[in-house]
Amino acid sequence: MADDTAVLWLRRDLRLHDNPALVAAAEADRLLPVYVFDPARYGTSAFGGRDSFEYEKTGGRRTAFRTEAVADLRSRLRDRGRDLVVRVGDPTETLADLAREVDADAVHVHTRPTPEEKAVERRVEAAVDASLVRHWGHTLHHPDDLPCAVSELDDTYTPFRKAVESESTVRAPAAVPTLPPRPAVDPGELPTPASLGVEATPIDDRGVLDFEGGETAALDRLDDYLWETDALREYKETRNGLLGRDYSSKLSPWLNEGCLSPRRVSAEIDAYETRRVENESTYWLRFELRWRDFFQFQFAKHGGTFFTPGGIRRRDIDWQEGGEAFERWRRGETGVPFVDANMRELAATGYLSNRGRQNVASFLANDLRIDWRLGAAHFETELVDYDPASNYGNWAYVAGVGNDSRDRSFDVLWQAHRYDPDAEYVTRWLPELDGLPPEAAHEPWTLPESERAAFAYPEPVVAPETLRDE
Ligand SMILES: Cc1cc2nc3c(=O)[nH]c(=O)nc-3n(C[C@H](O)[C@H](O)[C@H](O)COP(=O)(O)OP(=O)(O)OC[C@H]3O[C@@H](n4cnc5c(N)ncnc54)[C@H](O)[C@@H]3O)c2cc1C
Incomplete structure (x- = not known):
């Protein structure tokens, strides 16, 4: 034209x-x-x-x-x-x-x-x-390149992944085009969070990373994670970590605000595989990006059904309303240290590891039986990397109303001992438990009452014996 x-x-x-x-x-x-x-x-x-x-x-x-x-x-x-x-x-x-x-x-x-x-x-x-x-x-795979129409995609991840791995390619990232001139229009002032009516949140130096918005910081982090620290080399082994900047890529905030294209990440992994190493870790980062794609296409397929209490599986579960237990969960005062430490990290930094998210979500939905959507809405407020499909899709999954028919409930005590054996994570976020042996830091109710009186920490919101999987 x-x-x-x-x-x-x-x-x-x-x-x-x-x-x-x-x-x-x-x-x-x-x-x-x-x-x-x-x-x-x-x-x-x-x-x-x-x-x-x-x-x-x-x-x-x-x-x-x-x-x-x-x-x-x-x-x-x-x-x-x-x-x-x-x-x-x-x-x-x-x-x-x-x-x-x-x-x-x-x-x-x-x-x-x-x-x-x-x-x-x-x-x-x-x-x-x-x-x-x-x-x-915003996805790795373009919908036109999928093996079938979105409406016919499988509702479980593994068949989806296998199909895209074998039958779909990832397009090369597009170059920045030459930009035509701009019509004369007042560019306008940038608002601040305060002018949008949002309270500023202080930076907590215990956070995993100082997440700064923008394409410049996004490309820096990609460069850092792959080339500077070489951390991608061990991603498969470290990805369940809880502490530190490099146990996982931390690319999610930039991917979700669109400061970073997943195809750019994929192209950078290709280059890394050619110049450094191709191993299970490089495969696994793409594997996780495909999880991200999976939820995007699932929302394209199922739409608003995802936000209903019974989810896409239309399960009839009598979820509890919020109430005091929900408030304690939100504040990180459930009396279960592994849950509370994660909820305090979320409140203090806006970020949480995948392991942490799975555990606190499972605790709310599967142990407290509280409407999982309240937890998802709380994450919507707090997360620096919130995305509707990734968030509600993962929550529904953990609550047993999403893309998996298996029971996704987590034994949070087993998880605590397995992933935080020295209670280093728990005591980072709950300094009141510092100095306790790891066993007691994860299960303070096992200490005699006289010893518990020495530190201020709440009694568990549920009977601890019900937390263990049989
Ligand atoms: C209850 C719950 C809520 C979640 N809410 C969100 C959310 O709002 N936004 C979000 O980006 N992720 C969400 N996740 C997925 C996952 O926890 C984060 O993507 C991951 O922790 C981000 O850290 P990272 O970039 O270091 O991930 P890495 O482990 O380095 O993974 C690389 C990228 O793969 C994608 N990815 C990894 N795991 C998943 C997953 N399970 N689902 C979708 N994408 C994934 C992300 O884009 C991530 O940046 C949620 C998980 C759970 C269990």
């Missing part, structure tokens, strides 16, 4: 590298990249329309990470003589106004498989006087 203008509506795709929507939009004669902070995504919401449980959709850590990521993208565009237009407002009206102002022919966007994100797309599509062009850019 001659002399045309494109708007690029950026969402969780805050990068220049391997960005299919950017590549397509950059074919226009003028390009307006836009990011809209939607006030409805910040502040408190009633869970599922219920007044009994209010939660923040985006907590302080993810809000800070996101504002940093938007600032970084703006700065990378400015380095190329371009800019990012930033607005705070309802995306529908904001994009309709901007598209009108620049007389746009098309608005390009990366689509997402989850219901809220799709609903916003539909509203914008109806409001803008230009065509909305949807792209897909």
